[in-house]
Amino acid sequence: MGDSDREGSWKNTVDLMNRAVSRRDFIITSGAAGVMTMVPRFARAQSAEPYRIGVLLPTTGSGANYSERPIKILPLIAADINSRGGLLGKHPIELHFRDDQTKPDVGAREARSLILNEKVKTIIGTWSSSVAMAVQEIIHEHKVLMLTATSNSSKIVNENYTPYCFMFGPTSGMQSRATVVAVTRLIKEKGWKKYATLGLDYEWGRDAQRVFVENLKKASPETELMKELWAKLGETDFTSYISAVMALKPNFLFGAIAGKDNETFLQQAKGAGLFKGIAYPGVFLPVTELMQQAKTLPRGIIGINRCPFFANMDKPLMQKYVKLYKDKFGKEEFPDDFACMYADALNALDQGATKAGTVETEAVRKSLTGATIETCQGKLPIRDCNNQLDCPSYLGEVVDVPEYPFPIFNPKTMIVVQGHDVWVPTCDEVRALQKKRS
Amino acid sequence: MPSDLSSFLIQLFSGLSRAMMLFLVASGLSLIFGVMNILNFAHASLWLLGGYVTFSLYQAFSIGFGQHGFLLIPAILLGTVCMFGIGWLIERVLIRRTYAYELPEQLLLTFAMILIIGDLIKLIWGVQNRRIFLPIEPIEAFGGFINPYLFIVIGCGFGIAAALWFFLHRTRYGKIVRAAVHSREMVSALGIRIPAIYAGVYAMGVAIAAFSAGVFLPIMPIGLGLDMDLIVQCFAVVVIGGFGSILGTFVASLIVGILYSFSVLIWPGGALAIIFLILVTVLIIRPWGLFGTEMRF
Amino acid sequence: MRKRILQVTGLDKSFGGLHATRNLNFELFEGDLNAIIGPNGAGKSTFFNLLTGYHRPDSGTVLFDGVDITNRPPHQITRIGISRAFQVSNIFPKMTVFENVRSAVQAQMGMAFNVFGNAAKIGNDRTAHLLSLCGLGEKSPNIAGALSQGDKKKLELTLALAGNPKLLLLDEPTAGMSLKETRETMGLVDRLNEKHNITILFTEHDLSVVFNHARNITLLHHGEIIIQGAPDQVRSNETAQNIYFGEHY
C-alpha cells in the first residue's frame, strides 16, 4: 500500500479494508493482514507516531471459528478511535494481525515478531489459554501490554500474573463458580439429587470441572456426583458418552466442553434424546454458538456466556458496537461475546491513555490498574491486584424471541452473576497465588 | 459396566456407529495404501473437503428447491462424484509424479497436501464451523432413547463395506485391483494399464471419504482442524487391520469402535490410550496387521 | 587327518508343511572346495540360509569349528567365520565400491559401532588389497549401484571376503557373468582356496564349472541328499543322472 495511503483519508482505508471484510469471510482481510491493516496513516502533519497494536488470534485449526468476529470488529473500533485522531487525539491506531495457530511456541514467536518488528506497544488476543500464558512471558519481558479476554484460564491472572496483562472477561474459575450459583438455585427449585459430569480431557475442561464440583460440594453438599466422564479433545463422536450418561439417569449433567466439540456434543445429544430426561445446565454458549447453531440448538437448556449483547442493549457502548457491526456487515450480523470483550479491551486502552495523558506503556498500565472503565456492560472496575475486569457471567435458558433470528437467553429468568461475587475473594489471597517475577 | 441389557445394547450400537465412522474414512486409506503403496496422510483432509463440498451443494439445493432434509441425498451423491473427480485430478497431477521416488517423498507430498487443503478450505469457506440441520427426533428403543440417525450411519457403513466387497470380488475391475495389491508386476504383465487403476483407486478412496463426510454432516458439524483429530485414529485402525485389507479395516474398526464405546464406562479418559496400546501391540507382534499380508519391502 | 570344520546333523526345515530340507547330514573339512548341486527348488538356498542363520531350523544342529551355531543370528555367524555371497548381488548400491568394502572390513574389525573414529583412515590397506585381489581395483571410486552385473557379483564376493572367513559360502558365484568373467572368478575361487586356505562351498548351475573346480559334490533333491562324492562318482551315478543330468545329457 505504502504511499497511496498518504493521499487517501483514513476513511478510505477503512472502507477499503471493510469492503474486503464485509465479504462473508473475514479471511481475505486477515489473509492480507500485514498489508491491509498496517498503514491507516493520516496525511495530517501534526499527527504523532501511530500506536501499534498486535492482534494475535488463531485463524488456523479449531480455534479459528471464534476469531472471526473479534478480527472483524477491532478495525471498526480502531477506526472509531482514529476518527478522533487516535489515542489522545494524535496517535492513530495501527492493527497488525497474526495467526498464532493455537500453538504456544508459534504464539510466543509471533509476539516477539510483533514487538520487535512492528514495534507494537500492546498485544490483544489469543484464544487458547496455553498460548496466552506463553505470550505472557514474552510481553512481561519486553514490557508490552497484553489485553486478553477469550483465553481465560485463572492462571493468567493468578499464578502467572504479570502487571502488563489485563483480563477483560470472566476467568474459567469465575465462570464455573457462577454456574454453581445458578445450579444451586435450580437444585433447590427442582429437587435435583444426583448429577454426572462430562469434560473435555484437557486443562480447561479439567479445571472447569474441578472448580464446579468443589464449589457445588460446598454450596449443596447433599447433591451426589455419580460419575465423571472425560472425552478427548477433538472428539467427533460423543454417542458412547451420551448413552453412558443416559444409562446413569442423573438429574442433571454438567458439561465442561467448549468449541466445536461442544457443538458436536449438543447436536448428537439432542438427536439421542439426552435432554428429554436430563437437564444440562451451565453449557458454554457464547453468542457465536447461539447464532451459528440457531436451528440445531436444543431449546430449554441452560447456557452460560461471557458478554452477550442482548443482555446489555441498554448500555451506550454496546449499542455502538452493535450498530457499527451491523452497519458494516449487514442486518443479520451481531458481534459475539469475544468481539465485544476485545472491543472493550481496545476502548479501555483508549480510556487508559486518556487518563494517563500519554501512551507510554508504564503510565497507561498504572492508570488502568484499579481504574473504573466504561465497557459495553456498563462501568466496571479493574481489580488492582490482578488486573481482572469485574465482569459478570450470564446464565439463562435458551429460548426463541421475535427480535433476533437466533435464540438468546430468556431475559426474564437470566441470572447475572457479578464478577466480584465469584472471583478469588480477597486480594491477599490473590497475591499469595501469584508467583514472584523478576 | 452397563447395568442391564438395554444399556448394554445402546452402548453396543454407539460403538457400532463409531466403528462405521472409522471404517468409512479408513477404508479408502487402506485401499489406497494396499494398491498404490502410498500412505495418504491427506486422506482426512480430503474427507473434510468432501464435507464442505457437500455442505455447499446442500446449501445450493436448498436455495433452489427450498429447505428439505431429503435434498441431502442428492447433495451427498453429487459431492461424492465431485470428490471422485478431485481425487482423480490429484492423482494425475501430483501423486503420479512420485511413483518413481521413495516412500518418504510420497509421505511428504501428502503431508504438504494437508497444509494446502486446510488453507484452501479457509480461503473458500472461511473459518466458521458448518453444519446441516435435520429435524432428528430421538426414538425409543431398548427401553431408552436412541438417535435414529445412528442406524443410518451403521447402515451406510455396512452398505459401503458390502459394496466394496462386491466390487473387489465380483467385478472385473475389482479383481484387477485386488490382484494389484498382491503383485503389481503381474497385473502390468497382463497388459492392464496400471496408471488408470491407480487414479481410479485413489479417486475411489477419496470418494468414499467424501461420502462419509456427507453422511455425518447432520450429526457432526465440520470445521477447521477436524481432519487432524481424525487422521491419527484412522491410521490406527488401518494399521491394526492391516494395510490393504478392507476386511481387516472393517474388523479393526469394529474392535476399536466397540472397545472405545465400552471403555468410556470403565476407564473414562483412557479410551484413547487403549487404542494406542492395541496399535503398538499389533505393530510389534504383527506389523502387517491382523489381516494384512506380510510386508513387501 | 584334516580338521572337520563344519558338521551338520539332521537338519530339518519346512515352510507350511513343505519340506525344504529333510534330515540333512553334511560335513566339510578344512581346505575343502566343494559344491552343492540340484535342480531348482532342491533346497540349496534354504540350506545356505540355515547355515548362516537367516532361517532357523526346525530341528538338527550345525557345528562350526567346534561351536554350536544352530540358532545364532546371521551377524554372529558371520563374525565366527562363515561368510556368504548371495545369488542376486547384495551390495550397498549408493556407496562407492571402495566404501562398500571398507565398511565391511571395518565391521570385520569390530568397529561397526565405533562412533568417533575416522572411517576414512581405517582399514584402507586391507580394502585396497581385497579389491585388487578380486579385480575391482580400477572400479574403486565408482558408485556400486552403477556397476555392471558381473562387477556387482565380484563386489558381492569381495564383501563376503571382507569378513575374513574360514568358510565361504557362494550361491551361484558366476550367475550372469560372461565367459571371461566366469573364468576369472573361478580362478579367484581356486586361489582363495589354495593360497588363502579358505574352505569354500558353492552352488552352481553351470555344471562344467562344478566339475572343473569342485573336489567333492553333493546332489540335493527335494531337500534330501541323493549322492555325495567326487565329480566322477557323481557324474556316473545313475540316480543322479535320472534326476538331474537327464535333461542335460
Place this chain on the structure above:
Amino acid sequence: MPVETKPVALSNETEKNSCIAALHARAGLSGPVIAALGLFSLVVPLLPGEFPTIVGVEILILSLFAGSFNLIYGYMGQMSFGQGAFFGLGAYATALLCRWYQAGSTDIGYMQFFLALLLAIPVSALGALVVGFFLVRLTGIYFSILSMAFGELLFYIVFSWYSFTGGDDGIQGIYPPALLRDPHYYYYFTLAIVAVATFLLWRISRSPFGYTLRMLRDNQRRTAFVGVNIRWAMLLNFVLAGTFAGVAGALWGPFQRSVSPTLLGWMQSGSPVFMTLIGGADFFAGPFVGALIYTVLNAYVTRFTVFWPLTIGTIILIIVLFFPGGILSIIDGRLSRNRGSRDS
C-alpha cells in the same frame, strides 16, 4: 547418495582449485556450506535489531533438531515421524528441573541452569531407548507409523499428566540466568552448544558407525551378513538421534520461556522432515540449510500473510515434485556440471 564422499579425482582437485573446492573434494558440498554457515552465524547478532538474533537462535536449535533427524533418515534410511517426542522430552526435562530450582522466583543460578540442560541428555536418551527398543524391529512404512504412534503416545502422556507436566497448559516462566536472558548472549551460548553438537554429528557421520548406518540404509540384509547386529546398530543410532533432539529441545524452553505439549506432537515431528527435505537429505549440511530456509521463511512470511500453511505446503510440493534432492542437490548438480566441463 552420499555426495560428500565422492572421491572422484581426489588429488588433482586439491591441487588445482581454490580452498573451497578442496573442502568440497574432501568433504563434499557439505564442508564449504557448513563452513560458510558457521562464519555467517558468528555475525548474525551484529545485524540491526533484536529480531534477527531471535530468529538466529531458532535456526540454530532447529538445525540441530533437523540434523538429529537426518541421522535416522539420510544416513539410516528410515523415516521417523516421532522425532518431536524427544525434542519435547528434552525440553520438558530442562523445564521441569528449572521450575524446581526456581520455585518461588524466576532466578536460577548458572550451575543449576547447566545441570537442567544436561538433564535433557539422559532423559531423551532413555526415552529414545525405550521407544527404539520396539521401533528397530520394523522398517519402511511400519517404522514411520510406529514412530508416529509412539510420538503420539508420549504426547498423550505429557498432555494428560497434569500434576507433573502441567498438562496442555505447559510450563511457563522458564528463564535462563540473568546474562543469558539477553538474546545476543543466548545466541552465542546456543551457537557454542550447537557447534559442538554439529561437530559430533559430523564425526559420527564420518565414523565407521556412520558407514554402518549407510550400509543399513542401502541394504539391511547385507549389513547383517558382514557381521553387524543391525538391531543394535539401529537402536544405538535411534538413541543418538533422540539425544541430539533432546539437547535441541533443552535449549528451546529457556529461549521461548515456556514449553507446551505441542512440542511432542506429530506436526512438530514434521518440521525436521520438512527442513531436511528442503535442504537435501543426502548432504550433511542439508538439514542445516533447510532449517535456515524454513525458519527464515516462517519468521518473515507471517508478517505478510496468515496463509503460512499454504505457503510452506506449496514450497514442499514444489521441492518434492521438481527438486526431490533438495536445494543442495541442485547446487551440487550445477557444481559438478561446471567441474565436468572444466575437466573435459
